[in-house]
Amino acid sequence: GESVGLHLPTLSVQEGDNSIINCAYSNSASDYFIWYKQESGKGPQFIIDIRSNMDKRQGQRVTVLLNKTVKHLSLQIAATQPGDSAVYFCAEASYGGSQGNLIFGKGTKLSVKP
Amino acid sequence: DSGVTQTPKHLITATGQRVTLRCSPRSGDLSVYWYQQSLDQGLQFLIQYYNGEERAKGNILERFSAQQFPDLHSELNLSSLELGDSALYFCASSASRATNEKLFFGSGTQLSVL
Numbered sequence: 001g002e003s004v005g006l007h008l009p010t011l012s013v014q015e016g017d018n019s020i021i022n023c024a025y026s027n028s029a030s031d032y033f034i035w036y037k038q039e040s041g042k043g044p045q046f047i048i049d050i051r052s053n054m055d056k057r058q059g060q061r062v063t064v065l066l067n068k069t070v071k072h073l074s075l076q077i078a079a080t081q082p083g084d085s086a087v088y089f090c091a092e093a094s095y096g097g098s099q100g101n102l103i104f105g106k107g108t109k110l111s112v113k114p
Numbered sequence: 115d116s117g118v119t120q121t122p123k124h125l126i127t128a129t130g131q132r133v134t135l136r137c138s139p140r141s142g143d144l145s146v147y148w149y150q151q152s153l154d155q156g157l158q159f160l161i162q163y164y165n166g167e168e169r170a171k172g173n174i175l176e177r178f179s180a181q182q183f184p185d186l187h188s189e190l191n192l193s194s195l196e197l198g199d200s201a202l203y204f205c206a207s208s209a210s211r212a213t214n215e216k217l218f219f220g221s222g223t224q225l226s227v228l
Binding site: 034036041043045046049101104105106107 | 157
């Protein structure tokens, strides 16, 4: 079946630097993408989403970029803080697809060094 | 705090046994989702209920079943447990029945099958 994957399983950044977490998706019919953050011992927490009619969306310190041509999604975190240390998941959904539910990638672990 | 409550937080049991995991959705949310998270499979969608009725089914084993009660809380029943069923089980809720909407996750139940 089609799946969502990640380029980098781990990412280590210095506090204050910008972080970029990448995600590749394979289902060209996917038209909705979400980033979730999961801290140790907690459930995934919604960060930001983007629909396929957009290529960029900004939140507070986070930006999601969508490149439909190469089926690539990225999450940029500005001025990364120790509290950003977590596992980040991208997820995709297809409104007309047979599954219809969110399909999560494996996750990227972000470690922020003080 | 997501507003989604899961009990128990931890569960240790033996192979062949049966357990029930409980979830209370956010106030006002009608949809409840169950996910299984393991190191090798990541976050796998199991099943979704909307207002008491099954809405979508994922990779849920026949040994597993779920239901949503009139007060909207949900239970996930796992029977004939095997070692491989050890995982984190998350419940999530959302306001509508769309299977691709932003989800609010609970803190999960860590199941250990010995």
